[in-house]
Amino acid sequence: xxxxxxxxxxxxxxxxxxxxxxxxxxxxxxxxxxxxxxxxxxxxxxxxxxxxxxxxxxxxxxxxxxxxxxxxxxxxxxxxxxxxxxxxxxxxxxxxxxxxxxxxxxxxxxxxxxxxx
Numbered sequence: 001x002x003x004x005x006x007x008x009x010x011x012x013x014x015x016x017x018x019x020x021x022x023x024x025x026x027x028x029x030x031x032x033x034x035x036x037x038x039x040x041x042x043x044x045x046x047x048x049x050x051x052x053x054x055x056x057x058x059x060x061x062x063x064x065x066x067x068x069x070x071x072x073x074x075x076x077x078x079x080x081x082x083x084x085x086x087x088x089x090x091x092x093x094x095x096x097x098x099x100x101x102x103x104x105x106x107x108x109x110x111x112x113x114x115x116x117x
Contacts, residue, residue, distance in 0.1 A: 001025045001042035003033040003059070004077060005051045009100065013046060016104050022111065030054025034062060041069060043115045046098070046107075049078040049085065057092045064093030073114035077102065 002013040005028055014024040025042060027033035029051045037045070045063065049056035060074045075096040076089040086097050095114055098106055 001027065001033065001036065001045045003027045003030065003045065003051070003056070004048040005029055006048070009048065009077070013102075013107060016107050017111065020108055020111075030056065030059030030062075033059055037063065037069060037072075041072065044073045044075065044111055046075050046077055046110075049076055049080065049089070057088055060089070060094050061092040075110050075114070 002010050002017070002024060003026070004010050004013070010026045014026055017024045025036055025040065027036050030047070031054050033045070033047065034054075047056040047059055056076055056078075060076065063069045063072060063074055073095040074093065075098055076094045077098050077100055078085055079100045081099045089097050096110055098110060
């Protein structure tokens with residue numbers, strides 16, 4: 001799953017992942033992501049930090065706080081690369097932190113590192 005309020009980022013990530021054979025579901029914000037996760041739990045979630053309504057930190061905390069989804073890897077996406085942002089991501093339970101713009105290799109590497117098979 002790719003969650004980002006930027007259509008460009010969603011489309012880029014979806015294209016890169018689909019080319020590698022992954023099935024991708026997208027969401028525009030944290031609320032939409034939570035609804036989609038409830039319908040069909042993904043194997044991994046890439047989530048932007050800065051989004052309207054429900055940001056990535058809040059959404060990650062809700063996902064990780066739910067026993068049903070707590071083991072789902074959540075990878076934060078952000079244009080910020082500060083230590084505070086990375087630390088805050090860890091506090092809410094994120095498994096990794098990628099800085100935008102990300103490369104194809106970073107994206108695919110993150111999936112391979114967190115998803116079996």
